[in-house]
Amino acid sequence: xxxxxxxxxxxxxxxxxxxxxxxxxxxxxxxxxxxxxxxxxxxxxxxxxxxxxxxxxxxxxxxxxxxxxxxxxxxxxxxxxxxxxxxxxxxxxxxxxxxxxxxxxxxxxxxxxxxxxxxxxxxxxxxxxxxxxxxxxxxxxxxxxxxxxxxxxxxxxxxxxxxxxxxxxxxxxxxxxxxxxxxxxxxxxxxxxxxxxxxxxxxxxxxxxxxxxxxxxxxxxxxxxxxxxxxxxxxxxxxxxxxxxxxxxxxxxxxxxxxxxxxxxxxxxxxxxxxxxxxxxxxxxxxxxxxxxxxxxxxxxxxxxxxxxxxxxxxxxxxxxxxxxxxxxxxxxxxxxxxxxxxxxxxxxxxxxxxxxx
Amino acid sequence: xxxxxxxxxxxxxxxxxxxxxxxxxxxxxxxxxxxxxxxxxxxxxxxxxxxxxxxxxxxxxxxxxxxxxxxxxxxxxxxxxxxxxxxxxxxxxxxxxxxxxxxxxxxxxxxxxxxxxxxxxxxxxxxxxxxxxxxxxxxxxxxxxxxxxxxxxxxxxxxxxxxxxxxxxxxxxxxxxxxxxxxxxxxxxxxxxxxxxxxxxxxxxxxxxxxxxxxxxxxxxxxxxxxxxxxxxxxxxxxxxxxxxxxxxxxxxxxxxxxxxxxxxxxxxxxxxxxx
Numbered sequence: 340x341x342x343x344x345x346x347x348x349x350x351x352x353x354x355x356x357x358x359x360x361x362x363x364x365x366x367x368x369x370x371x372x373x374x375x376x377x378x379x380x381x382x383x384x385x386x387x388x389x390x391x392x393x394x395x396x397x398x399x400x401x402x403x404x405x406x407x408x409x410x411x412x413x414x415x416x417x418x419x420x421x422x423x424x425x426x427x428x429x430x431x432x433x434x435x436x437x438x439x440x441x442x443x444x445x446x447x448x449x450x451x452x453x454x455x456x457x458x459x460x461x462x463x464x465x466x467x468x469x470x471x472x473x474x475x476x477x478x479x480x481x482x483x484x485x486x487x488x489x490x491x492x493x494x495x496x497x498x499x500x501x502x503x504x505x506x507x508x509x510x511x512x513x514x515x516x517x518x519x520x521x522x523x524x525x526x527x528x529x530x531x532x533x534x535x536x537x538x539x540x541x542x543x544x545x546x547x548x549x550x551x552x553x554x555x556x557x558x559x560x561x562x563x564x565x566x567x568x569x570x571x572x573x574x575x576x577x578x579x580x581x582x583x584x585x586x587x588x589x590x591x592x593x594x595x596x597x598x599x600x601x602x603x604x605x606x607x608x609x610x611x612x613x614x615x616x617x618x619x620x621x622x623x624x625x626x627x628x629x630x631x632x633x634x635x636x637x638x639x640x641x642x643x644x645x646x647x648x649x650x651x652x653x654x655x656x657x658x659x660x661x662x663x664x665x666x667x668x669x670x671x672x673x674x675x676x677x678x679x680x681x682x683x684x685x686x687x688x689x690x691x692x693x694x695x696x697x
Numbered sequence: 698x699x700x701x702x703x704x705x706x707x708x709x710x711x712x713x714x715x716x717x718x719x720x721x722x723x724x725x726x727x728x729x730x731x732x733x734x735x736x737x738x739x740x741x742x743x744x745x746x747x748x749x750x751x752x753x754x755x756x757x758x759x760x761x762x763x764x765x766x767x768x769x770x771x772x773x774x775x776x777x778x779x780x781x782x783x784x785x786x787x788x789x790x791x792x793x794x795x796x797x798x799x800x801x802x803x804x805x806x807x808x809x810x811x812x813x814x815x816x817x818x819x820x821x822x823x824x825x826x827x828x829x830x831x832x833x834x835x836x837x838x839x840x841x842x843x844x845x846x847x848x849x850x851x852x853x854x855x856x857x858x859x860x861x862x863x864x865x866x867x868x869x870x871x872x873x874x875x876x877x878x879x880x881x882x883x884x885x886x887x888x889x890x891x892x893x894x895x896x897x898x899x900x901x902x903x904x905x906x907x908x909x910x911x912x913x914x915x916x917x918x919x920x921x922x923x924x925x926x927x928x929x930x931x932x933x934x935x936x937x938x939x940x941x942x943x944x945x946x947x948x949x950x951x952x953x954x955x956x957x958x959x960x961x962x963x964x965x966x967x968x969x970x971x972x973x
Contacts, residue, residue: 392867413873425868429886438882439872490872 341403341493341526342368343389349397350384350550358384360550362398371520371527373541375534377573381550382530383498389528390419390496402493413442418487419496422503424479426471426486433467436486453489460519461485477508484519497529501536513539534574538562546570564685568693571618571685577649579685580624580659582617586610586696591617591686595655597634599679601686601697610696614689621649623683624661630678638673650675723948730754730941737937753938754946763943765918766925773835773921774903777842781850781899782892784843789854789891790880794863804855807848815845816908823912833915841909846902850895857891858884893961897954904951922947 343366350359359381366372374382387393389400391412400407407415418439426435433454440450458464461481471479480500487495497516501509517540520527531537537544538558546553546561546569554566565571571579584593589610592598599617601610624633636652636659648663652675661677669675686696724744729737731749741747757763791797792804822841823832831837861884869879885892907923914920920928926947929940 390867390871392870411875412867412870413875417871419868419871421864421868423862423864425862425864427865427868427883438869442873442878486868486872 342366342401343494343526343528344401345385345389345398346401347398348385348388348395348400350381350388350393351396358550359388362550362552364545364552364555366526366528369524369526371529371540371542372545373529373531373537373543374545374547375531375537375541375573376547376553378532379549380547382532382545382547385547386496386498386528386530389494390417391415416493417496418490418492418494419498420480420483420487420500422499424471424483424503426479426482428471431468431470432463432474432482432485435471435482436467436489439486439490450489453491454485457485457488460488460522461515476504477512480504480512481515484516488519488523493526495525495527497527497531499531500529501531501533509536516540534576538574546573548573564695565618566695568616568618568687571687575620577621577660577662579618579620580661581657581687582619582655582659583689584615584617585613586615586686587612591615591684593617593634593655595634597632599631599633599684601684610686615696616687616689616693618685618687619679619683620685621660621662623680624663624677625680626663626667626675626677628676628678630680631684633677633679635674635676638669638671638675641669641671641673652677726941726944729937730945732938735935735937737935753942757939757942757946761939762918762920762925763946766920766922769835769919770904770922773838773842774900776835776839777846777903778896778899780839780843781846782896784847785850785854785895786885786888786892788847788851789856790858790884792851792855793858794866804852807852810848811852818845819909819912822909826913832913833919834913835919838910838913838921839903841913842899842903842906845909846899850898853898854888854891854895857888861887890961893958897958900954901951905947 345362345364348359348362351357362385374385376382384393388395395408402415436454437450458467461484463481463485466478501512504512513536529540541558543557544561545555548569554561554570561574582593584591590598590600634654636654638650638652640651642649647665648667650661650663650669652659687693688696728744730753732746733748733750733752826832826837865883866879869883905923910921910924914924926943929936
C-alpha cells in the first residue's frame, strides 16, 4: 500500500519565514495528486519534505504505514524527477538509470532487466550508451523518468519536471506522464505552477498560496466551485472576472450600477447581506440574451481567435474579458449587452480570505 | 570585413616578440647546459654550440647527489600534493555545502592569508616548526608548504563545488546514497578539473620552492632540488654547466605534468564562469 499521509505539516526556516503552515493531506494509493500554486506558495517545500530533502519543523509524514520523518531519503522507497533532470553528467544513460539499483545491491541481471524494460517503455533504448550532454531536453527528461521507474518505488515525486521544456514538448511529455501513470498505477505527487498541467494530469489538485492549502478537490470541482477568490482567480485562463458590489434583497448589486437576481445561485437561496464580490468566468458571459443581464458594456479590444472571440471591456473602473462565439460581429467601441449563465455565478466574501458564499 | 594584411603581420610580429622574450631564457639555459666546462658567456649565437656535450648531465647523475635531491623533492612534493588535494577536496566541500557557525569568518580569514607574501609568513611558521621540533625534517617542510598552499586550494575548490548543482547530490541521496557516498560517487568525479588544479598548485609550491627549504633543511642529505642546485652557485666560482643542466632537468617533470593535464586546466579555469 502506498498511501501518503501528511498531518499538520509545518516548515519554518530559522529566518522566521513560514513556508508551509499546518498542511494536512491524504493521498490515496495509486492517486495522481497535483500540488499547484504561484511561486513561493510552499508546494516544492512540501514535496521536498516528503522526499526527505527538507527537515520537517512540525507534523508528520507517513508513506504507507510507516512514519518517515526521520527516515533518510534513500530509505523512503520514493523516486523523484527534478526540474533540471539532475542526471549524473559523468555517467551514461544506462549507468544513470542503474545507479539507484546498484546502491541497493540489486543483482546485475535484475538491474539489466529493469533498465531494459524502462528504456523500452520510454523509447530510449538507442540512448543507453550516451552521456546526458549528448541528449536533447526531452530525451533527458525521459531518462530522468526512466531512472525513477526502474526503482519501482511506492511513490513518484515530480518537481516541475516540464518547466524547462518548450511548449510543444511539454504537451507531449504531459501525455507520456499520464500514460505512464495509467500503466504503473503508482501514487504520484506532482508539483507545478502551470494550471493546465494541474487540470489535465491531476486526479485531485491541492491549490496552495503562501504556505496554506486553499482547496483540495478534483479539477472539475475546483474549476466550477472555487472555494475562495484566490482559487477562482488562479484556475482558469483567461482568469475569472471579479465584480465588486453588494448583496441585498436577494440580488447582487454591482458597484458600477445594475443588479443580478441570485435566486438560482445557491441551493437554499440564502445569502448574508453586505459587501461581496461576484466572480464570472469569461466563457460564462454571453450575448444571446438568455442569461441573467449583467450590463451593456463598451468594447475596448476585440480579438478574433478563429475558434472564439475574446472581447475586453471596462466595468466599474476595472478591465474584464468575455469569451464569445467565433462568429460574433463586434469591433472596438461597440456597445454589447452581456448576460451571465444563471448557474455560473460565484459569490465571494469581501474580506481578506474571500471565501465562497454560494 | 577582413583584417588588413599589415595589421595581421604587425599582430604576429608582436606576439612573436613576446614569445621570444618568454622562451629566450630557457633556450639560453639549455645552451649553457650543452657547453663544455663552465662557459656562462659565449660569442657563439648558436643555440646548440658547435662543441656541444652532455658532460654536465652525466656529471649530475654520476658525481653529484642529484638523484637523492630528486628523490627528496619527489617525496615532499608528492606528500604535499596528496595532503593538499585531500584537505582541499573535503574542506572546499564543507564550505560550499554546509552552513555552520563561523563559516563566513573562516572564509574571510582564508582570503586574508592570501594577501600576505610568503616571506612574511616565513618567520612565524619557522618559529612554529622549531617549537614543534620539526626543523630539518620532511614533516616540517610539508607543514610549511601545505599550510601556505591550502588556503588558495580550499577557496578554489569551494568555488568549483558551487558550480555543481545541489540537485545532483539530492538525486543521489534519493537513489540511496548517504551524503558521504553522494560526495564520493557524484560530486568528486565532477570536481576533477578543480582537483587537478589543486594538485598542480600544491606540486608546484613544493617542487620549486627554495627560501623555505633553505631555512628548514640543514642536512645536505635531505636537500630538495632547489637547495641542491643553488649549491652550484658559489661566490668565487659557479658551476654554470651543472647549474644549467640541473635547471633543465628540474623543469621537465613540471612541463610534462602541465602538458598531460592541460585539458583539465582549461576546463578548471573556465568552468563556473557561467552558472548552469
